[in-house]
Amino acid sequence: MAAGDFSLPIGHLTLGISNLNFCLGREYLQPVDIPLFNNTHTKGLECWLKNNSPNNNLYAILNGTLSYNPLDRKLILIPSDTVRMNQIRGMLEPTPDKIFYSFPEANDVSQAIIDLLTTEFNKTSSIHPILDNVFRNTNQTLRVYLNQQNNLGNLAIAISYIGASFAAGAFPISVIAGDVIGKAGNPTAGLLLPSGCQLSQFGDNKYLLLEIFDYAGFHMNPTYYLWRFLRDEHTATNPKMQLITNAPIRANNTFNHPFLDALNVNLNIELKPRAIINTTLPGQTIAQDVLLFPLENLADWRGARIGTANESREISLIQWRITNNNDLDLEIQRKTGKNSHDYKLCGETFSGGVNICPNVSNTTNNLIQQIWDDWGNDINDICRILQWPSELVVATIGHETLRNGNVHHRAIRLEPINQTIKQRLINSGISSNVAQNYLDLTTTGFGWTKWDAGDPNTWVLTNNFSTNPVITYGQLLDIADVIPHLISPGLMQTLVDKVGIHINNWLIRDLNYNNVQTVFNVDPIPAGYRNHLQWMLNGRHSILLGTVMHKWAYLKRANRMSIFEVGAAHNHGRLELLPNLSGILNPYQLYYNGINYPIEISENYNAIQHLFTSGENGINKYFKSY
Numbered sequence: 333m334a335a336g337d338f339s340l341p342i343g344h345l346t347l348g349i350s351n352l353n354f355c356l357g358r359e360y361l362q363p364v365d366i367p368l369f370n371n372t373h374t375k376g377l378e379c380w381l382k383n384n385s386p387n388n389n390l391y392a393i394l395n396g397t398l399s400y401n402p403l404d405r406k407l408i409l410i411p412s413d414t415v416r417m418n419q420i421r422g423m424l425e426p427t428p429d430k431i432f433y434s435f436p437e438a439n440d441v442s443q444a445i446i447d448l449l450t451t452e453f454n455k456t457s458s459i460h461p462i463l464d465n466v467f468r469n470t471n472q473t474l475r476v477y478l479n480q481q482n483n484l485g486n487l488a489i490a491i492s493y494i495g496a497s498f499a500a501g502a503f504p505i506s507v508i509a510g511d512v513i514g515k516a517g518n519p520t521a522g523l524l525l526p527s528g529c530q531l532s533q534f535g536d537n538k539y540l541l542l543e544i545f546d547y548a549g550f551h552m553n554p555t556y557y558l559w560r561f562l563r564d565e566h567t568a569t570n571p572k573m574q575l576i577t578n579a580p581i582r583a584n585n586t587f588n589h590p591f592l593d594a595l596n597v598n599l600n601i602e603l604k605p606r607a608i609i610n611t612t613l614p615g616q617t618i619a620q621d622v623l624l625f626p627l628e629n630l631a632d633w634r635g636a637r638i639g640t641a642n643e644s645r646e647i648s649l650i651q652w653r654i655t656n657n658n659d660l661d662l663e664i665q666r667k668t669g670k671n672s673h674d675y676k677l678c679g680e681t682f683s684g685g686v687n688i689c690p691n692v693s694n695t696t697n698n699l700i701q702q703i704w705d706d707w708g709n710d711i712n713d714i715c716r717i718l719q720w721p722s723e724l725v726v727a728t729i730g731h732e733t734l735r736n737g738n739v740h741h742r743a744i745r746l747e748p749i750n751q752t753i754k755q756r757l758i759n760s761g762i763s764s765n766v767a768q769n770y771l772d773l774t775t776t777g778f779g780w781t782k783w784d785a786g787d788p789n790t791w792v793l794t795n796n797f798s799t800n801p802v803i804t805y806g807q808l809l810d811i812a813d814v815i816p817h818l819i820s821p822g823l824m825q826t827l828v829d830k831v832g833i834h835i836n837n838w839l840i841r842d843l844n845y846n847n848v849q850t851v852f853n854v855d856p857i858p859a860g861y862r863n864h865l866q867w868m869l870n871g872r873h874s875i876l877l878g879t880v881m882h883k884w885a886y887l888k889r890a891n892r893m894s895i896f897e898v899g900a901a902h903n904h905g906r907l908e909l910l911p912n913l914s915g916i917l918n919p920y921q922l923y924y925n926g927i928n929y930p931i932e933i934s935e936n937y938n939a940i941q942h943l944f945t946s947g948e949n950g951i952n953k954y955f956k957s958y
Contacts, residue, residue: 336395336415337509338561338573341433341542341554342379343591344391344510345578352590353382355529357539360553361607364626364955368611376432376543377554379591381516382531383538389444390433390514390540392507395461399504400441400514407433407441407514409507418887420564420572422842424718425605426546426887428557434541436514442492442499444512449491453478461506467494468503510576516540548893549628552605555595559603562587566599567843602844606719613953614658615945624955625721630893631656631957635667650677650688652896652934656956660941662690662895662934690934692942695737696730700939703729703739704948707823710872714852714879715952720886722952723940724898725824725879730936732825738783741871744808745781745820746774747827753815760814762807769801770811774818785821788866809862816861822868824878831857831864834880852876895937 343350357378361369381388392398396411409431411417417427452460453475463475470477474494481490498505507513516538523539531537544552565571566581579589585599586592597603612619633651655661664677678689703726704711715722733739749771757767773780785797785805793806803811812819816828835857840846849856854873858864868874882898944950 335419335572336412336417336574337576338565339391339393339510339575340558340577340579340589340591341391341393341431342381342389342516342540343387343577343589344389345387346510346576347578349578349580349588350387350590352387353531354590354594355380355526355531356594357526357529359607360555361609362624362626363551363628363958364624365958366609366611366624366955369609373607373609374541375551376434376541377595378526379516379540379542380519380525380529380531381538381540382536383516384536388516388538389512390436390516392509392511392513393431394428395508396431396506397504398507398513400436400438400499400501402438402499402501405435405437405517407436409433409513412506416572420560421568422564422844423560424839424842424845424883424887425552425556426548428544428552429547430545431554432541432543432545433514434543435517435519435539437517438499440515440517441513442495444495444514445498445505446491446495448507448511449474449478449494450488453482453487453491460508465503465505469497550626553603553607555597556603556605558592558595559597559599562592562597563599563843604719613944613950613955616947620949620951622950623716623719623952625893625953626957627654627656627660627954628957630654630954633665634894652894654895654954658956659945660954660956662937662941664688664690664934688934690938692935692939696932696935696939697942699733699737699739700726700730700936700943704940704943706739707871707875708949710875711879712949712951714872714876717852718879718883720879720883720952721893721954722950723937723944723954724882724893724895725875726940727895727933727936728878728882728898729824729875730939731933732823739823740783741823741874742785742787742869743781743783743822743825744785744865744869745825746770746779747818747820748774748779749815749818753818757811757814762810762814766803766807766811769798769803770807772801773798773803785869788869791866809865812865813861816864819865821865822874822877823871824874826868826874826877826881828861828865828868830877830881831868832861834884835877838884839880848876895933 343352357380358372358374360377361373363375392409394411394415396409399408411428417423452458452463464473467474467477478487478490481487519539525531542554544554544557546552561573565573565575579587579592581587587597606623608621608623610619610621631653633653635651649667650664651667652662652664655663666677676687678691711722711725715725754767754771758764791805794804797803797805797808812828819828820826840848845851848854854876858867885898886893944953
């Protein structure tokens with residue numbers, strides 16, 4: 333049984349095939365500031381229809397809360413929490429936060445609500461949620477209010493009044509997937525039919541612009557969600573969304589429906605949430621195919637938040653933003669009213685505490701240049717497939733060098749253990765002598781890192797991994813089988829158990845990614861933690877896992893692609909409520925690995941961004957917004 337219903341936004345019929353005279357307009361594009369594309373792309377899905385078609389109605393795609401903005405002529409649908417879209421197989425992007433239908437006329441919206449209320453009120457026992465909405469004018473539910481008006485003989489007048497009030501933007505209502513919520517409206521003045529559109533003369537046509545926002549405020553490709561829902565509904569054993577539109581699927585996995593035909597929706601061909609365009613980036617002279625991530629909310633000052641994505645309580649003592657200009661620098665400021673003496677910003681002279689300064693040194697420039705020279709092609713490849721900004725991956729790799737200038741794909745870090753973990757090793761068959769040696773090794777400073785563990789394909793398991801105290805390669809692999817969550821191998825220093833958690837149990841749920849070897853050009857993922865450790869000592873493998881972890885954090889933790897929060901999620905992935913860590917005030921109140929984290933993330937980010945704006949090939953990157 334599906335967790336929710338899903339309907340096409342236009343041309344919905346529960347029976348029969350829709351008869352639409354329909355064509356698509358301009359292509360979808362993210363809202364980035366590229367004048368070259370302003371007149372050829374739009375920020376949503378542009379649809380043109382004849383006004384005399386029997387299916388010009390607009391339908392609620394999902395259950396949710398609907399409102400109308402009469403000034404902008406926009407219907408705004410906020411999906412309900414009961415529509416568990418985040419459980420859909422392969423939903424590697426945030427599920428829709430808001431769905432906009434642009435240009436329906438107020439009188440059509442009002443009539444749709446009048447018809448809906450009339451139908452539901454006249455049912456013997458309607459359970460439609462609209463009747464449980466509170467009508468602000470009376471502070472009564474619509475069910476109670478309409479019952480009273482019906483008894484007074486004023487039912488039709490009362491329903492018309494509610495419809496008119498809704499169309500004036502006075503209050504929201506609840507709708508369910510498939511409800512008629514308006515009609516396609518008149519195009520804006522001066523907007524011409526798209527080239528090749530075979531509709532009749534301009535005055536007979538109507539217009540719809542469908543836009544999708546995720547919780548970060550990004551415009552997302554509406555066609556991606558249509559494809560994603562349809563794919564889950566038709567391929568999953570237990571689909572989370574049930575298609576209630578009559579859109580029979582053909583033998584070639586396309587749909588016998590004019591709307592889906594025009595979109596060229598084919599279940600076998602993956603659609604992406606962001607558009608790849610060919611353009612020349614700032615500082616570069618040659619146009620190339622690029623995947624751009626608009627700034628939007630990242631250009632606003634923000635700090636670490638606690639709670640859900642919709643809460644506004646910031647718990648950090650500092651705030652950060654990315655400047656909305658060509659350089660896209662990351663800036664930091666002290667939060668208003670905070671006067672901590674436990675950290676200093678750029679240019680401050682007091683001693684002690686934590687130094688927070690995103691100004692880039694020559695050492696950092698050289699480090700980031702080295703990372704890009706050695707691994708830029710792999711980062712671009714994997715970020716293109718997963719649709720993720722390369723800057724975040726590079727900044728994380730730079731952080732994981734622990735500031736000693738070494739970047740090595742065969743680095744292995746042993747996280748500190750304690751006596752309880754030592755006993756766990758012994759209980760699992762590790763000798764007490766080896767367990768004690770491992771405890772002594774990992775409690776050196778904040779842990780112990782070997783920068784080149786050698787080629788794992790040539791390991792002699794009896795050879796020494798560490799000489800003082802002695803741990804052999806074979807003993808290390810035995811220990812990894814017991815505590816994979818405390819060993820971090822590879823370029824991005826991810827924990828061994830993350831291969832199973834993030835790739836095997838999350839990424840490959842999507843049929844588009846389940847053949848990891850072919851899709852990402854990596855070696856097959858072997859079974860077992862000890863084999864995962866060795867697999868991760870390949871640079872491309874580590875980049876894949878680290879990027880997948882970033883993507884997962886973006887989807888699950890509402891971090892809005894924040895430089896700091898993505899970095900924190902990479903290591904531990906949770907907020908730390910206590911203000912002190914290791915005796916030093918944590919200025920971000922994020923749980924991080926020692927007092928150095930995530931200080932250098934901002935410096936690393938600024939360094940790679942400067943490379944991208946001075947001719948380097950950053951093809952999956954942030955870009956300034958409109």
